[in-house]
Amino acid sequence: MADYKAPLRDIRFVLNEVFDADTLWQSLPGLDGAIDAETADAMLEEAGKITSNTIAPLNRSGDEEGAQWNDTVVTTPAGFKEAFKTYAEGGWVGLGGNPEYGGLGMPKTLGVQVEEMVYGANNSFALYPALTAGCCLALDAHGSEELKQAYLPNMYAGVWSGTMCLTEPHCGTDLGIIRTKAVPEADGSYLVSGTKIFITGGEHDLTENIIHLVLAKLPDAPAGPKGISLFLVPKFLVNDDGSLGERNPVTCGSIEHKMGIKGSATCVMNFDSARGYLVGEVNKGLNAMFTMMNYERLSIGIQGIGCSEASYQSAVDYARERIQSRAPTGAVQPEKAADPIIVHPDVRRMLLTIKAMTEGSRAFSTYVGMQLDISKYADEPEAKKKGEDLVALLTPVAKAFFTDVGFENCVHGQQVFGGHGYIREWGQEQLVRDARIAQIYEGTNGIQALDLMGRKTVANGGAFFKVFAEEVRGFVADNSADELAEFVQPLGKALSNLEALTAEVIERSQSNPNEVGAASVEYLHVFGYTAYAYMWAKMAKVALAKAGADETGFYSAKLGTARFFVKRLLPRIHSLSESVRAGSEPLFELDASQF
Template identity: 65%
Template sequence: MPEYHAPLRDMRFVLHEVFAADKLWARLPTLAETVDTETADAILEEAAKVTGELLAPLNRSGDEEGAHWNDGVVSTPAGFREAYATYIEGGWVGLAGNPAYGGQGMPKMLAVQFEEMLYSANASFTLYSALTSGCCLALDAHASEEIKQLYLPRLYSGEWAGTMCLTEAHAGSDLGLLRTRAEPRADGSYAISGGKIFITGGEQDLTANILHLVLARLPDAPAGSKGISLFLVPKFLVAPNGELGARNALSCGSLEHKMGIKASATCVMNFDGATGYLIGEPHKGLAAMFTMMNYERLSIGIQGIGCAEASYQNARAYARERLQGHAPGGARALQKSADPIVAHPDVRRMLLTMKALTEGGRAFSTYVAQQLDLAKHSEGEERRHAEALVALLTPIAKAFFTDTGLESCIHGQQVFGGHGYIREWGQEQLVRDVRIAQIYEGTNGIQALDLLGRKVVANGADALHAFTGEIRAFLDAPAASHPFADRLLTAVENLESVSAWLLEQAEQDPALVNAVAVDYLNLFGYVAYAYMWARMAAVAQASRDNDEAFYGAKLATAQFYFTKLLPRIHSLDAVIRAGSAPLLELADDRF
């Protein structure tokens, strides 16, 4: 059975050496008393044990057994309940939660490292608590003080779980079409009626209560997305003292039978006049829900990185042991009948692609988390800059992490050859599990439209210029510290050039943004990773004498990224500048 070992050395490198997290935390008063280098390292060490020893061993068995549905009752696979009990004993659900309500208040920069470990070890298990964390964010930002006091401590403790109920059978990405109704009651509550599909953890046997955040329409709601309100609908009604009361009028109608994440209960939920409570203002539920959605989008992006890391670890170990043929130029393992396949250039191509994309993604997820920490804990212009970058980069994090995550998992499967298609090696499960990450929490096509249409074209690329301006400031430092400065600058200029072209052309071609958005997001993603690799390479070059094995490998991987992966932007640039016409010339009835 495949094993998972958290890449602690690389996580510490990114946190402490590349982003100097300890210095950032020390200057932000709300974090200075909460976390330092020693605390962060201790948390990472313990997290590595929890994920590697408790959760990873349940990954394959959970996939094979799956979640069960029986007359509305959902059971998780064998071992999940016991593992969850141990998991919440460690306080892991509330790691980054608000301390005022029982959370630990740890920075997002640290939390994303833990999330990656979770998804690497067991993506299905992780989803149960990931939705709870997002639910906590939405309540903390938009709920009344009474609701926060009553519900948040039990969510942070993991005693209760949360869900996000958006999608309906007829309304996927277009939430303006949803039909779930909310009728006001005399006591201030609402009767929620309707059906939701694809609800992660909508029913399970891990927690005593489940709190559903449900989008619904009030009787006087305007049409479209501007008429949506957000409601908290508990599985069991909760008394003012926190004790559980009667079962609410909601049920799980069935479980979806899925390609992957089979141990995660993906539910059809029915609300039949269930009691709910308004969160935030009437008709502004979509904005409130997006507080949770944006968190989940980064989290699901990290699912791509986590699965890719697990696939890389498996493929690397296999490539070092599997003997097949001789390396070009002559045998290396003279005492054996053949060489390990890691000696073959094509296998090295796949492994290096996985390594470069995964380590680049780890750095970029930490960078986005840094902006989230600054947006939450800093003030003034620094906060405004961070907020702009979070809005700009979140769709890239969700889509690019998961697109490259699937690419890496497929490479990992390919390294195994036919064995990669066989269940016992674990690679085929990773391919199945990571595939959903490109789809849920807003498909990657929707993320691309958000990036190009809303975050670049609609605001004249102001946030883009803030990001590229930061890269240029980095490059203005002494050239000796930036071994890939010229290539990074060329890539930034390419991104700025194609963005300016799009701003000009979009005024004349209404189909352009939709036609090229995915290509633009991918180009942006490769440039963002180039920035991360340049930063990592600068640190590695300065520290190489201290640890040749680690820093030398980092520089070699950076070299591979800049010479073999970053050039993909040139073909993407050509595709973007081809415009929308090639997509529109074929008549609808000729497809």
């Protein structure tokens, strides 16, 4: 398998040339000049080095060895601890963290690029700092000043790590029925008791302390989700002077034996009257936890992009070297026994699909990162509100579409290898296994689709959608010149289809609640392809302007990939739209006993 190389040229193209991130950063008062193009470029270069040279080499060995559990103690694969220390010392865990407590304060538009590189290098490794960053985000937004001072500096420094403890054996999506209890103590702390499952990084040997954010209910809490509170429960209690105290009664009962991400410890965590501290307000725990969910769901979506990129790099290298049969138009390498398989139309179809969807995903993740930055750092109420609305609308699209596409791309990459793709040593089968989980955790993709269709579209009469549609419609109107027509006209038609589809589902759902769930998955995919058409039109605009002086072929390759997307992939929206328009009736013809 080819060694992973951070795709810095493509990242810089999107960040600097397509979205002009530096201009955005300088326009956001909340960033206070913390970042500029030169600093960002240097940071990307360093991130590329550590991911390619330190983290990626541990990917296969980490999968082979896996995390190990022995009598509540979890050991990560060989090399992980040293790599994590190097990563943490570089400041990467606290990249987007609050500078008041030791974070670097970098914008999400930069953060998404680094996350992609880490996921592309090693999915299992990436999850440890990703969960810590999310934990820090919730604590910074909702924790008391005392908690933030006591915990954030060491977490940003990667000396301590963090988790989010939501799921229980009997409940996942329906968190309102959790059983974990928190009993108040006279000193203001709480004793937390219960069992949580599927806890990423719940126990490991990478850091000297692990800080758990735990959803639990007070004894007198109201039923359902309105009775959930959030608590910080450390593995080791922290003394007043900041040193580590006694071990808290929170232990790892076991780790899961999984299909993929085997170097990531997925733990069953038992809390036995473990001392914890309230984060935010009583019975407002879900609100506090969901502060981090937009960021975490985008992060898990980016896992799909990282897997796609790694799969593409290996597949294209293999396709250039593997010789089988002759090109349909005649021998390309007559001096050899056969031609490289990259000459064959079907191999090119698979490679271009991965390339077009990965690059579209990268652009869209940057676009969503921009909205997160605007919603966080802008001081103009109108801009801030637009950013918030777009974040709400696009987060479920990013999480679900990136990961659905990511898994499809990994399967394509495996298929390019033929029989070798099924063999462990080539690495493609690991990517297929690793990518699969991203469609499931942080809210399954079906739940993301339901969130998009139900809460973010139908519930507000399409208000969030109109914000996005108006922006795209404005781009279409402003870029109708002949040279861009081949990209902008299909975008305009795709947008019109999505607008009509949105209106139809909203109308039908008024008389039949089943229409929302019946339409949701296909609708999300129509939305995803339409959003990528917008991204590709923006990328094509830049590439067209620079193609004349393109000595490397970079910009002409962008244009060729954009054409492939528009002509071969965007038409998928038509069959998906017809499925949505078929309504919910075909789903409910059978009685449950007939399945």
